[in-house]
Amino acid sequence: xxxxxxxxxxxxxxxxxxxxxxxxxxxxxxxxxxxxxxxxxxxxxxxxxxxxxxxxxxxxxxxxxxxxxxxxxxxxxxxxxxxxxxxxxxxxxxxxxxxxxxxxxxxxxxxxxxxxxxxxxxxxxxxxxxxxxxxxxxxxxxxxxxxxxxxxxxxxxxxxxxxxxxxxxxxxxxxxxxxxxxxxxxxxxxxxxxxxxxxxxxxxxxxxxxxxxxxxxxxxxxxxxxxxxxxxxxxxxx
Amino acid sequence: xxxxxxxxxxxxxxxxxxxxxxxxxxxxxxxxxxxxxxxxxxxxxxxxxxxxxxxxxxxxxxxxxxxxxxxxxxxxxxxxxxxxxxxxxxxxxxxxxxxxxxxxxxxxxxxxxxxxxxxxxxxxxxxxxxxxxxxxxxxxxxxxxxxxxxxxxxxxxxxxxxxxxxxxxxxxxxxxxxxxxxxxxxxxxxxxxxxxxxxxxxxxxxxxxxxx
Numbered sequence: 001x002x003x004x005x006x007x008x009x010x011x012x013x014x015x016x017x018x019x020x021x022x023x024x025x026x027x028x029x030x031x032x033x034x035x036x037x038x039x040x041x042x043x044x045x046x047x048x049x050x051x052x053x054x055x056x057x058x059x060x061x062x063x064x065x066x067x068x069x070x071x072x073x074x075x076x077x078x079x080x081x082x083x084x085x086x087x088x089x090x091x092x093x094x095x096x097x098x099x100x101x102x103x104x105x106x107x108x109x110x111x112x113x114x115x116x117x118x119x120x121x122x123x124x125x126x127x128x129x130x131x132x133x134x135x136x137x138x139x140x141x142x143x144x145x146x147x148x149x150x151x152x153x154x155x156x157x158x159x160x161x162x163x164x165x166x167x168x169x170x171x172x173x174x175x176x177x178x179x180x181x182x183x184x185x186x187x188x189x190x191x192x193x194x195x196x197x198x199x200x201x202x203x204x205x206x207x208x209x210x211x212x213x214x215x216x217x218x219x220x221x222x223x224x225x226x227x228x229x230x231x232x233x234x235x236x237x238x
Numbered sequence: 239x240x241x242x243x244x245x246x247x248x249x250x251x252x253x254x255x256x257x258x259x260x261x262x263x264x265x266x267x268x269x270x271x272x273x274x275x276x277x278x279x280x281x282x283x284x285x286x287x288x289x290x291x292x293x294x295x296x297x298x299x300x301x302x303x304x305x306x307x308x309x310x311x312x313x314x315x316x317x318x319x320x321x322x323x324x325x326x327x328x329x330x331x332x333x334x335x336x337x338x339x340x341x342x343x344x345x346x347x348x349x350x351x352x353x354x355x356x357x358x359x360x361x362x363x364x365x366x367x368x369x370x371x372x373x374x375x376x377x378x379x380x381x382x383x384x385x386x387x388x389x390x391x392x393x394x395x396x397x398x399x400x401x402x403x404x405x406x407x408x409x410x411x412x413x414x415x416x417x418x419x420x421x422x423x424x425x426x427x428x429x430x431x432x433x434x435x436x437x438x439x440x441x442x443x444x445x446x447x448x449x450x
Contacts, residue, residue: 065432071393073406073424074428076410076424077424167298171301185302185306188306209298210299213298
């Protein structure tokens with residue numbers, strides 16, 4: 001194997017600033033998507049435990065559809081198919097706002113929300129029963145029980161699952177490259193194509209993803225220790 | 239909403255590529271992962287560190303990056319083209335090994351360690367303990383997670399289109415650029431994938447209900 005490395009493509013302009021912008025885009029997609037995923041995931045996760053059958057059925061359908069279609073196809077749906085189903089005026093408006101980035105965030109948020117909803121539901125199932133009945137018998141309404149008793153406990157219990165979903169969303173955000181969003185993976189292949197330095201450029205992207213994972217895992221470890229609920233079995237420490 | 243029969247045939251043919259990728263990759267990945275799982279629990283430090291490093295690095299990378307690595311590194315290392323399909327297949331195997339390793343390890347470690355000591359003290363050899371006491375129980379416990387991860391891997395095969403494999407997502411893009419009806423084609427492929435994965439996840443629901 002004869003290969004002369006040229007690492008300067010990683011800081012030579014314009015590539016250096018492209019990499020920085022790609023990194024920022026990865027963070028932007030993932031963090032914005034995560035906020036959406038938490039909001040929708042929480043609503044749908046609790047929605048699956050309510051008494052009303054239509055709401056339960058709707059939330060179950062939401063989770064099943066989003067979990068059983070690959071993220072790439074969901075992204076293609078939001079980017080290519082969804083706008084043409086809308087009236088012309090709205091579509092023009094969407095495109096003028098840069099629909100690539102927005103559709104990537106929508107796809108990431110909804111896909112991840114279905115997984116968050118599953119964690120929430122299994123969290124509720126693991127504490128339900130006695131605690132819910134006790135809260136109801138003190139005179140709290142169902143909504144208050146969910147909001148003030150179950151939610152704080154459930155979120156602490158499922159923190160390990162949520163942090164691993166949080167890690168996953170950074171990796172998942174790389175599919176946005178397929179619709180031309182200039183995030184980390186896209187930029188690495190762009191530099192590879194422009195300079196034929198694929199190994200250097202891919203090393204750069206790989207190191208960025210490893211660094212993100214390491215950083216998030218370290219933070220998550222501290223977080224999990226702090227939020228642990230005594231008396232409940234937690235994920236074993238590695 | 240009219241669809242030419244040959245468009246549907248084209249989509250289904252390309253879907254066979256996704257199925258083929260999963261069917262070829264999964265048995266290899268699970269078999270190697272079983273070895274890696276023992277590596278993760280090994281007391282022999284080099285083996286332990288190698289397996290742990292492998293799992294942690296691969297689980298921190300997006301599958302798309304692994305595909306790209308294979309796609310341009312394989313010709314440099316092997317000195318010849320291996321093609322998009324083979325690159326995607328190898329990348330998928332390499333990637334999924336990391337996830338299956340952790341599932342198998344967790345399954346084995348979920349069996350109380352006392353059973354191991356009890357079996358050993360009854361005079362069984364270590365490999366008998368593994369194959370007759372620990373694994374039969376561990377495999378039953380890990381089956382739901384293994385199946386779930388297999389379905390995820392099957393969904394991940396769509397990423398092979400990124401390095402040029404003509405799979406179902408590439409087929410939708412080709413048909414759309416020919417006929418310009420994104421709403422039809424992208425919805426159709428999503429529905430096909432949904433129907434398949436939903437049916438497969440029925441297996442998981444059945445496994446989870448079954449007493450272990």
